[in-house]
Amino acid sequence: MTEPAQTLRDSLYRTIRLIRRFEERSIDLVKAGEIGSGIHPCIGQEAVATGVCAALDPDDIILSSHRGHGHLLAKGSDPGRVLAEMAGRVTGIDKARGGSFHPSDLSAGVYNATGTVGHGAAIAAGIAWASAKAGDGKVIVSFFGDGAVSQGALLEGFNLAALWQLPVVYVCENNGYATTLPVETAVAGTITGRGEAFGIPSRSVDGQDPEVVLAAAAEAVARARSGGGPSLIECRTYRYHGHHTFELKARLKYRDETEIAAWRERDPMDIQAARVDAGTRERIDAEIEELLDDVVRFAVDSPRPDAVDAQDYQYATGLRTRAGVADA
């Protein structure tokens, strides 16, 4: 692996730091009651979104997951509008109709994060097919967790993408658990074996190092863009926090503190920070704090939606169906 240019190293650090601090500020807002849904924090996994999205062009498309804030920020979504969406404000990327769980932001090429675990794999194949037929050269990335590899629809998506050699990069963020279920009690064989069975070039990489992820993603993106078909990258990573912020209250016992501490030893932010000089780091950190102050203020000060608009956007054609009470 050749060393990336320093500007790239700095920018990888910046993205990881932004995601980390964004998530931490979001958890504060969950505790403060501003984000009613709670969130699925991606703290600990930031190098995956960061490395993968650094390999993409602005026009490329990603499909996110329920643990998606990192994907959005790494792909270039406006952090203020992302946070506003999570907080159910009309200034959000989806006008308070997607929330933290189901974000879309077409302006940044984030098509959606379907709530049905694993089902984005085949949606990605369909987008990729349309792109390939249009010859627009776009690459589609589908992010999912280790839980998704036990979902039949995901394997059907792999089959279609491989059969038709579509420009898709499948990124599995193996963080060791699907909610409380350890991956080794759920997955027979291997995750990369799922891809290999369909003839999809598949690699398992260190998901804590953004430069390792970037190198693997760049190879997969190049293959996709040149007509070489799909790839699968398993990124071995870890979430420091609970599956969802409900774990702040529900103390679930499915992993021990030593395991969490061991993974924290290989923290993606520390790994990348070591590659950036101290002065630059301080400047980036300060910029991010300033930015996030604005982001939080923007989100919290934004208006909540009006109840009379509750049926807007249900249909793309603007169809309004009946209300739940006659003569309301």
Add this chain to the structure above:
Amino acid sequence: MPKLSYLKALNRALGDEMNRDPSVFVLGEDMNLALTNVTAGFLDRFGPDRVIETPLSEQGFTNFATGAAMAGRRPVIEFQIPFLLLLVFEQIANQANKFSLMSGGQHAVPVTYLMPAAGWRTGWGAQHSDQPYSIFAHMGVKTVMPATPADAYGLLTTAIRDDDPVVFFGPLASLGVREDVDFAELAPIPLGVGCVHRKGTDVTVVAIGHLVHDAIAVADELADEVSVEVFDPRTLHPFDWTGLAASLEKTGRLVVIDDANRSCGLGGEILATAAEEMRLIAPPRRVTRPDGAIVGASPELDVALQPTREQLVTAIQRVLKYGGDAA
């Protein structure tokens, strides 16, 4: 005037849309041989980039179509058997149909799910004989079930052009129906607009799908005794409540004949809405399938579990006992 069959109307509507709009394509199983005949001749006309033979991966290719639609295409998926719509119910009702909403209007998912052989099939067993349209209407998915060839042409055209997911049910029992049509007059039919096949003043019979033809036959048979209005909603969601209200304004009596299961079936919704909001001078009645499955393995047992003309006649006679001003 030339005759057009229901099946040929589907073939013609889909072919015309594919001609007109290069973003339209069709996918499904056994496409290359056009097994159901809906896409007869299409592979030669449109080529393999627009007539896509899929593996037996219904969940996969239903989501695939969602993706292609988000990227600007207009996929039409042909399903061979009604139960396949149950297998992909989640992908349609919970995914494709919610992406416009969840994206605050950024996404449109213009997919047509074409089920050209819905309902009972002699001897094909319980698994092949369902009529699951009510559940799509229940979930707010646009759903159509035209009864005649011209309506099949018009509503398939509209379904393809619509920017939302639309499920199209073609009743198997209607595929052979033929109609005199002036081809130049075949045209799109808007969603949510019903049609009165027979005008009448004593009772409104709402009939769905192939049962429209039974209702017309019954109306004709009873013409000397009672004036039956036959109302065909054509679209099941959104439903033409205005059209139904106008009919009940005249008749005040309602019978629904519906091939769906009884509990939570569309017939129940029609009765409930009429009772809440419309003019009724007699308690309304419905003729439906029972709750549960059609046997599907023996015609005697199967027919016993489906709505019949005799049941419709009885229901009409019952509602006529109320409200003295019947003819």
